[in-house]
Amino acid sequence: MVAEAPEFSARVLQTLRQPLESGEVVLHRAHGAVRYPARFQLVLAANPCPCGRFHGSGAGCTCTPLERRRYLSRLSGPLLDRVDLQIGVLPVRLRSDEPGESTAEVAQRVRRARSRAAARLADSGLSVNAEAPGRWLRHHTPRSACRPVWSALDRGLVSARGADRALRVAWTLADLDDQDSPDVAHVEQALLLRRSAS
Structure with missing residues (x-):
């Protein structure tokens, strides 16, 4: 299932906080607690609003300010505090004349x-x-x-x-x-x- 992060319930999103911080999931039961390793790379994506068109002047957006605020408020401060990179991305251009690095070049730099x-x-x-x-x-x-x-x-x-x-x-x-x-x-x-x- 692929969905924008704010489409998940706030409760589900908040459960990510512990494993993002400690690298493990702890399940508490009546007879004790069990720890499972949970190191992972989390990638969250969100539109600027529910309709996805609130960028630039926002002219194409059909959302009210309350709808935009409610949508983005599901990504709480404590959750976002555990996300290392938070980058705004402009709408995709279908054609670009700018050459970029190849995947092989990037992979070599990362290695x-x-x-x-x-x-x-x-x-x-x-x-x-x-x-x-x-x-x-x-x-x-x-x-x-x-x-x-x-x-x-x-x-x-x-x-x-x-x-x-x-x-x-x-x-x-x-x-x-x-x-x-x-x-x-x-x-x-x-x-x-x-x-x-x-």
Whole structure:
């Protein structure tokens, strides 16, 4: 079944919070609790409104402001806080003259970045940036690079969880650029990738 994220009930969406945070599902029963591993990559998609035409001037949209608000409110702040990348996408153009990278080129860059992360994290028993705990991120990210994320935290633009998630993304961006650690530009880009859907 394929559906836009806000089409699911708020209760179903909220059940994603625990596995996104801890990487496991915990089922509680009368005689105890059972834990199941649940590391996964979640991709959510949503239109700007129920009819899907509220973009640009919104001229083609038939939804009321209340309908738009109700539709998007199913994606709660606590759920979105656990989503690393939140990107607004413009309507698809059927023809583009801009050449892009081939899938093979992208795959090669991703393999190099994952190898770099695995080598760096090997001593800590981790293999990917997504597994790095907040303490490791704050200790290993250069102080000068952290300034944008601490500023965003002070201004209430990200939560503490969001700050850690932005640092993880910044490390991945640095790995994709074949750099040993993130710089200010990587951290700023990671923060932008968390907020560009709003």
